[in-house]
Amino acid sequence: MTPWGRFFLPGPTEVRLEVLAAMSHPVISHRGPEMSALLRQADPGLRTLFRTARPVYVATASATGLMEAGVRCGVRKRALALVNGAFAERFRDLVGDCGRDCESYTVAWGEAHDPEEVERRLRVGDFDAVTVTHSETSTGVLNPLAEIAEAVRAVSDDILLLVDGVTSVGGAPVETDAWGLDWTLTGSQKAMALPPGLAFGTASARMLERAGTLPGRGQYFDLLEFDAQWKRFQTPQTPAVSLIYALVEQLGRMEQEGWDARLARHQQMAERCWQWAEGRGLQLFAPAGYRSPTVTTISLPPEQPGSQVAARLTERGYTIGAGYGKLKDTTIRLGHMGDHTVQELDALLTELEEVLA
C-alpha cells in the first residue's frame, strides 16, 4: 500500500485513515432516528462550508448528478453557459441534454470569463439561467465568481446562477449567500477529501420557487423532494449510509482545523506550486489572479509529455494528473486539495524536480 501524502490527483483526492475508518460503523436503517441524528449532525458543518443559512442537501451521486439537478430544476427555457474547459463544457451539454436552449460564452481553455461581458450578453439575450464552473479542474483556472454573480444580479432577478463548485467548495472561498448564488454544488471526492459517492448542493429560495414551476424534474434529482425530506433530516431515497459516517467525521476534522485555516492552507499550497514552477522557468497554464487554490496546471516543453511525467512519478510512488483531454501531454495537473499539507507537497515537488531534470 502506498503511504499517505503521495496521492495528488485533482480528484478523487486522498482520504485520511480516520475518515475511512468511520465507514466501518455497522449499517443502520436509513429511515430511523439514528440516520436523522447523523444528518442533523452534518448540517451546521455543511452550511459553514457553503457559507449559507439555507439547507445543504446530501445526495448519493457523483457531482454530475447535482449539475443535472441544477439544470432540471433551474433552467426554464434558455441558459447562458460560461465555457472555459472540460467541466464547463459538461455543464453546457447538460443544458441541451435536458431539452433546454443554450448559448455559450466561450473563452479559450486557460482563460477566465469577463464579468462585464457576461453582463453584456445577458442584457441582449433572453436568458433565465447561467451556468459557471468556479474552479475549472481541467485547466486550473478560478473564475471571478463574486464579480460574475454581481453581473448576473445587475441584469435581472429572473436569471438564476448555477455554480459548479466541485474543486472550490472546501478549498477556495465560496460565499453562497453573500454572492447570491442560486445553486451551488460539489462532490465528496474533491476538496472535501471524502471517498467518491456523495454530492452536496444548496439552493436559493428563488431556485426552489423556479423548480416548482418546471415540469419534468424527474424523481431522483428533484430538489423539491430533497427539500421536503431535509426538513426531517432525511433523504428522498436510501443514501450511502457509510459515506455519511465519513462525512460527519470529516466535517468534525474540518471544524477542528478551522474553516479559515483550511482555506489558508489551500492558498499556501497553491502559492508554493506557483513559486516552484516559476522558479524553474516553467509556465503556469492559468494567468495570475485567476489561479485555483486547489489545482495547478503546469505547461511542459514538448520533449517532456505530461502523460510520461505522470508515469515516471508513479514509478516513484507518487500520483499526479496528466493534462486533461486535449491538454494531456502539454500539461500536468497537481491536485493540492483536501487534507494535503505544504510539507507533503514539498516532498512531491522534490520528486517532480528530479523527474523533470
Ligand SMILES: *Cc1c(COP(=O)(O)O)cnc(C)c1O
Ligand atoms: C470532478 C469534477 C466534476 C465531476 O464530478 P463527478 O463527481 O465525477 O461527477 C465536475 N466539475 C468539476 C469542476 C470537477 O472537478
